[in-house]
Amino acid sequence: MQNQLLLSLVEKYGCPLYVYDANKIEAQYNRMINAFSSVKNLKINYAVKANTNLNILKILRNLGSGTDCVSIQEVKLCIKAGFNIKDISYTPSGVSFEEINEAISLGVKITLDNFSILEKFGEKYPNTPVSLRINPHVMAGGNHKISTGHIDSKFGISIYQIDEIKNVISKYGTTINGIHMHTGSDIYNIDAFLKATEILLNVAKEFNTIEFVDFGSGFKVPYKSGDNETNIEEMGLKLSHRFKEFCKEYGKDLTLIFEPGKFLVSESGNLLVKVNVVKTTPNIVFAGVDSGLNHLIRPMMYDAYHHITNVSNPDGDKKYYSVVGYICETDTFGADRKIGEITEGDILCLHNAGAYSFSMSSNYNSRYRPAEVMVYNGKDYLIRERETFEDLLRNQVEINL
Ligand code: LLP
Numbered sequence: 001m002q003n004q005l006l007l008s009l010v011e012k013y014g015c016p017l018y019v020y021d022a023n024k025i026e027a028q029y030n031r032m033i034n035a036f037s038s039v040k041n042l043k044i045n046y047a048v049k050a051n052t053n054l055n056i057l058k059i060l061r062n063l064g065s066g067t068d069c070v071s072i073q074e075v076k077l078c079i080k081a082g083f084n085i086k087d088i089s090y091t092p093s094g095v096s097f098e099e100i101n102e103a104i105s106l107g108v109k110i111t112l113d114n115f116s117i118l119e120k121f122g123e124k125y126p127n128t129p130v131s132l133r134i135n136p137h138v139m140a141g142g143n144h145k146i147s148t149g150h151i152d153s154k155f156g157i158s159i160y161q162i163d164e165i166k167n168v169i170s171k172y173g174t175t176i177n178g179i180h181m182h183t184g185s186d187i188y189n190i191d192a193f194l195k196a197t198e199i200l201l202n203v204a205k206e207f208n209t210i211e212f213v214d215f216g217s218g219f220k221v222p223y224k225s226g227d228n229e230t231n232i233e234e235m236g237l238k239l240s241h242r243f244k245e246f247c248k249e250y251g252k253d254l255t256l257i258f259e260p261g262k263f264l265v266s267e268s269g270n271l272l273v274k275v276n277v278v279k280t281t282p283n284i285v286f287a288g289v290d291s292g293l294n295h296l297i298r299p300m301m302y303d304a305y306h307h308i309t310n311v312s313n314p315d316g317d318k319k320y321y322s323v324v325g326y327i328c329e330t331d332t333f334g335a336d337r338k339i340g341e342i343t344e345g346d347i348l349c350l351h352n353a354g355a356y357s358f359s360m361s362s363n364y365n366s367r368y369r370p371a372e373v374m375v376y377n378g379k380d381y382l383i384r385e386r387e388t389f390e391d392l393l394r395n396q397v398e399i400n401l
Pocket of ligand 1: 047050068091146182184185186216217218219259260261262263298302355356
């Protein structure tokens with residue numbers, strides 16, 4: 001987004017501020033659809049956890065996307081955003097059976113990922129088809145915390161437990177209508193996807209009632225110019241070809257599902273922050289901003305790289321800075337970054353803040369969450385108010401002491 005536009009939005013809505021470019025989300029969605037256009041039945045289910053703002057959900061709904069939810073609350077947000085029930089999938093991990101009951105009563109598609117719940121499900125809902133999350137035992141993902149398909153991961157039912165699955169479903173007469181996996185996030189190498197695909201298709205072959213195969217997501221997006229990213233077009237060609245071949249072997253036109261989060265929304269987002277202090281030490285020049293790990297925790301939690309630019313002085317002489325937050329923890333957004341010369345009061349932009357950014361934010365240090373603005377077809381819309389002191393007090397119960 002243009003620096004002038006970003007500056008004018010800060011002027012209008014204040015700082016810190018999340019800004020999303022909805023046209024970029026549309027472009028990414030269409031890129032995904034085009035990459036897999038040769039597949040007859042394709043469904044994109046946006047991974048809602050990446051960004052749950054109702055208006056982002058509506059943009060995706062209007063494009064024809066479905067959603068992937070991991071909590072009953074996400075399911076309810078999707079209903080509120082106007083998604084058809086049939087377009088909402090629920091893929092929880094380790095939730096209570098009460099939550100599964102609620103999802104059943106709402107009528108959404110359910111994917112289960114452990115035997116305990118499969119047993120309870122089979123007993124209570126013998127006539128309701130269900131899909132299963134499989135752990136393919138493939139190591140993939142940008143870092144250990146976001147790798148979910150390896151043998152030590154809590155997610156999915158192991159590929160070594162297929163016989164056990166068959167025993168449980170035959171005990172209750174449960175129909176398995178789909179097979180699912182999600183091996184991690186920030187996966188650059190498409191060979192990892194293709195390897196996991198083969199494993200998942202082999203599992204699908206074990207059941208003759210399959211209607212869809214869900215390959216999850218994990219596509220890596222570029223975090224700065226020239227950065228590598230999953231080649232979605234190449235993957236589209238290779239995976240579509242293999243999927244169509246598999247449908248022939250299976251004797252049915254199955255639906256191919258993906259659940260992208262980052263791919264759809266990461267690049268659309270910017271977090272705009274103001275420089276409170278420029279602090280020079282014998283070693284480092286710090287730019288201390290009016291934000292921190294309470295608004296964007298990815299750099300501290302995963303060592304994630306978020307590109308940082310000086311919106312107020314993009315063309316200034318480049319100098320080295322460590323951009324840090326105002327939280328009483330070591331909340332470094334970026335160390336040793338070459339950025340246009342910074343003066344106190346300047347507005348910096350943390351790029352790629354559309355996914356897992358606001359949705360992972362908190363009130364730590366009793367700070368307010370920022371406002372959110374969406375820019376769509378040249379117009380800007382406030383899509384979430386900045387929090388206030390009342391928000392900090394909400395739900396606190398004060399007793400007379
Ligand atoms: N499907 C399932 C079942 C998932 O658990 C996830 C993400 C996705 C799809 C979407 O994956 P994506 O396309 O966004 O890579 N907070 C971490 C990422 C955690 C992802 C959790 N699951 C981060 O900020 O890097």
